[in-house]
Amino acid sequence: MSDKMNVESFNLDHTKVKAPYLRLADIKTGEHGDTIHKYDMRICQPNQGHMAMPALHSLEHLLAEMSRNHSDKVVDISPMGCQTGFYWAMINHDDYDAMLELLEKTLQDVLEATEVPACNETQCGWAASHSLEGAKEVARGFLAKRDEWTQVFA
Structure with a gap:
């Protein structure tokens, strides 16, 4: 890989990172001065593990809904x-540091959830592909390694 690519994460050496972590990946400034901070929340070690799609899908719904209970600064959470x-x-x-706190609070909410928000055919494009227990398992595992979140590289 010699040429810099347009996508920030394509320039990241995925063999050198050590999940789990939260990394500031990019900052964009709009023409009126607003800034978008893009964070990389890495749950699984790249090329060694991945989340099952129903768990990932449910965790996406839970994070998207519950994070906004703690911050009005969330623009999007994308898998x-x-x-x-x-x-x-x-x-x-x-x-x-506030981002770490937001993430921790939101994941604690996930553990207390009794249902996946918007898990129906009216509000979701693939409502059959969800797992609340899978999402909780992922959240539990990430929270258990809270002291590692700030260390991106091995």
């Missing part, structure tokens, strides 16, 4: 196609 984590887009939110 990675490789199924190893999520991207969090935050507007005008440049406090990494």
Whole structure:
């Protein structure tokens, strides 16, 4: 890999990172001064593990809904196609420690959830593909390694 690519994560050496972690991946500034901070929430070690799709899908719904109970700065939470984590887009939110706290609070909410939000054919494009227990298992595992979240590289 010699040429820099347009996508930030394509320039990241996935063989050198050590999941789990939360990494500030990019900052974009809009024409009016607003900033978008994109965080890489890596749950599984790249090329060694991945989340099962029903668990990932449910965790996406839970994170998207529950994170907004703790912050009005959440723009989007998007699953990675490789199924190893999520991207969090935050507007005008440049406090990494507060981001860690937001993530922790949201994952604690996931553990207390009794249902997956918007898990029906009216509100979801593939409502049959969900697992609340799978999402909780992923959240539990990530929370158990809370002290590792700030260390991105091995």
